Amino acid sequence: MRWTLKPKPDTDKVQHLTEALNVDATIATLLVQRGIETFEEAKTFFRPSLNDLHDPYLMRDMDKAVQRIETAVANNENILVFGDYDVDGTTAVSLVLSYLKSYYPNVDTYIPDRYKEGYGVSFQGIDYADDNGCTLIIALDCGIKAIDKVAYAKTRDIDFIICDHHRPADTLPDAVAVLDPKRNDCNYPYKELCGCGVGFKLIQALGNKRGQTINHLVPYLDLVATAIAADIVPITGENRVLAKFGLEVINTNPRPGIKALIQNIKKPTLTISDVVFVVAPRINAAGRVKHGKYAVQLLSEFNLEQAEEFASEIETLNADRKDLDKQITEEALQQIEYNNEQNKFTTVVYSKEWHKGVIGIVASRLIETYYRPTLVFTKSGTMLAASARSVSGFDVYNALEACAEHIEQFGGHKYAAGLTLHEEQYEAFKNKFEAVVANTITPNMRVPExxxxxxxxxxxxxxxxxxxxxxxxxxxxxxxxxxxxxxxxxxxxxxxxxxxxxxxxxxxxxxxxxxxxxxxxxxxxxxxxxxxxxxxxxxxxxxxxxxxxxxxxxxxxxxxxxxxx
CATH class of the missing domain: 2.40.50.460 (OB fold (Dihydrolipoamide Acetyltransferase, E2P))
Incomplete structure (x- = not known):
């Protein structure tokens, strides 16, 4: 391990905060390192308030999204809430579903099958909406690159509202509204919301129109805090407020689905870390091993007895996930050793037998042994699909972009991404990815810090x-x-x-x-x-x-x- 001492902050700033807050220099130093330099900034940091949340209408297209939903309600249209199968997606779907259902009955949900449909908006999902008379799809935690899917939906007279937080391409889908704080033309003050966080801003805007204050929406924050924890987004600014008050809901009055998941944890107060390592893996297990719809079913259930039954089923799925994860990790390590690839700059492994639902976890496990950018491939229909994970400081998304000639589709973040490619491209991609990483990774990035x-x-x-x-x-x-x-x-x-x-x-x-x-x-x-x-x-x-x-x-x-x- 490489120990790196953070730079010592400006002495005058530390001294000013020491006196302003009447704390010792150690505490003041920690605050200045976090960008907190004034009494007011410290007050906001130590005493987050729901009043610190931004006006949702500062987000580009929010007015259009709210108007379209209000029109759908007024015209008695069927609405389909569509989301990804991971924690961020399933919590977002449960959030918007449970909010809309509180005053409007014609709402259905759709979670794509990880294995048959893959990540994001799918043609099958749009067909499902069409078959069930849905004329509006609200896509959560996905959709920012679904240009062809949104165009296809238009031919079926189905409108789209997209709520995403991933980096957009140069061209946006032709949706009624595209809510994404990472849009270049969006001036929303906080850019690091998760998908569920963007969904919360949508219901906050809907609530404003209905005369609700932020206090009416506090019961939904257990879902938002769970998504923030699971999606590893920065816990700064607005996310910090949402996470703090969401944790309070989790610890005092969580929805039955979350209560059923945490009731066996023998701790007086749960932290974000507990959510990351206990709650999130269980919610994720549904989509990894069986189907993400079971997670939505759990999180949207308001009868505790029924929720406990769902939670018990998900506990079994999580146990299965652990077994798969362990088995595939061992096989991947054997493959690396057999191919004598211990000293490369990257780890790229593949087996058509590996379970697609756990390859992301396996990639993270492999980094624990070989600390380098890692991709784990498996067969997915006629294609190969992979989960990518990276090491501190290295942007794996940019590295994949440099290999785009061999890739069919990819998306994600600096440290985690997913991709698909044709099997005949696998070896060429593997060689190109190794070359790109070898030329761009620094020696320091190759040592855990x-x-x-x-x-x-x-x-x-x-x-x-x-x-x-x-x-x-x-x-x-x-x-x-x-x-x-x-x-x-x-x-x-x-x-x-x-x-x-x-x-x-x-x-x-x-x-x-x-x-x-x-x-x-x-x-x-x-x-x-x-x-x-x-x-x-x-x-x-x-x-x-x-x-x-x-x-x-x-x-x-x-x-x-x-x-x-």
Whole structure:
């Protein structure tokens, strides 16, 4: 691991914030590193308010979208809410469905089959709308590049409203409204909404027309927070407000579908991290293993008993997903070794037998072993389909763009993308992708990085300090959990590996004459010879809490340790 200490911020700015907020310089430094430099900015950061949300009508085409929906309601038209099969898509569909259904009955949903239709708006979905007399499709978390699909829908007298957050191409679909803050001609102040977030802005605009305030829409924020967490969008600005209040709904009064998913979690308060690692994979499992419509069914169910039945079925699907994920990862690692490709700049693997629903997870797993841009291919109808994942700092979307001559279709983000190509193009694509990455990736990008906020002495770690750190939550991209580095640390002599497979490390550490702390390092048992040799070492960690037998104490969550140089 490469430890990178963030640049020290401007001393005057830190001093100003220290005095304005009456906090110590460490807290002020962390704030300035996050772009918070004034009392007012700090107030907004520490006390997010629903009043901080932007006017939805600042988004290009919002007025057109609302007008078309109002016309559909007035004319008793059938509306189809269409969304992608992942967490962002299914939560967005559940959000818009449950809102529209609160005052209008003629609303249906459609989630494409991952295997038969693939990602995004599909001809089959449009045919379904046509067969069921739907004259308006609201597409969520997809559609920004569906030019041919929207044109096809027009021949069936079906209008489209697109709510997306992916990067558009030069030409937009000919829809009634295209809501996407990443449009070049959209002046919406916040560009990083997820698909469900764009869906929320739509219902916020509809609510404004109906005389509703933002407080009427708070019950929908559990879905928005779940999507923000799962889609790994920045938790800054508007997303931070939506995530904070959405987490409050999850922890106090979640919809039955989410309540059924979390009721076995033995924690008093769930964090964004819990949503990422517990809630999101279960919602995703439906679309990965069976069909995304089951996730919508769960999230839109308002009878708790029925929701618990749906959640139980999804729990089974998630267990199946874990088995597939493990099996395919092992096969992919064997393929890399068999082909002697351990020292390449990229990982590109393929088997027609692999389950399409888990290849994205497998790509992420492979990066844990071979830290480099990764694509996992499988057979999908007459084509090959792949999920791409990248490493910190490297834009895999741009790399795929450079290989476009071999690709049939692709889309996504800097760190995650999907593509399809003809099987006869596979080897040429694989060679071109390797060449593109080899020519553009830097040496630093090839080594996993830990970004450290600042050095910290143990005597600065107090309950008050931790209480202020907790107010930095919710954490996520753009506002990551603060990481500190401390030097000259020693274990008390009781360090040991723990866990079912003895892969974690438990220590009690001290720094010179300071108070000692319990420390836990998940997956760090391999560093036991460094930590427990009796000599001093350096550590990167976050400040955490541990509750045991009703007693809560501070502990350090170790991210990495190294011998002192």
């Amino acid at each position: 830990i970004q450290v906020d600042m050095p910290l002495d143990f005597n600065e770690i107090t309950p008050k300090f931790n209480r202020i750190l907790q107010q930095f939550e919710p954490f996520g991209p753009g506002n990551m959990t603060p990481l500190f580095i401390s030097h000259n640390i020693k274990d008390s002599g009781f360090g040991k590996p723990i866990g079912a497979n003895q892969t974690h490390l438990r220590l009690f550490v001290k720094q010179e004459d300071s108070e000692g702390f319990a420390a836990i390092g998940f997956g760090l048992a391999k560093k036991m010879d460094v930590a427990c040799s009796g000599t001093a070492f350096d550590a990167v960690y976050s400040v955490d809490e541990n509750t045991w037998n009703g007693q809560t104490s501070l502990q350090l969550r170790l991210r990495d340790i190294k011998c002192e140089k």
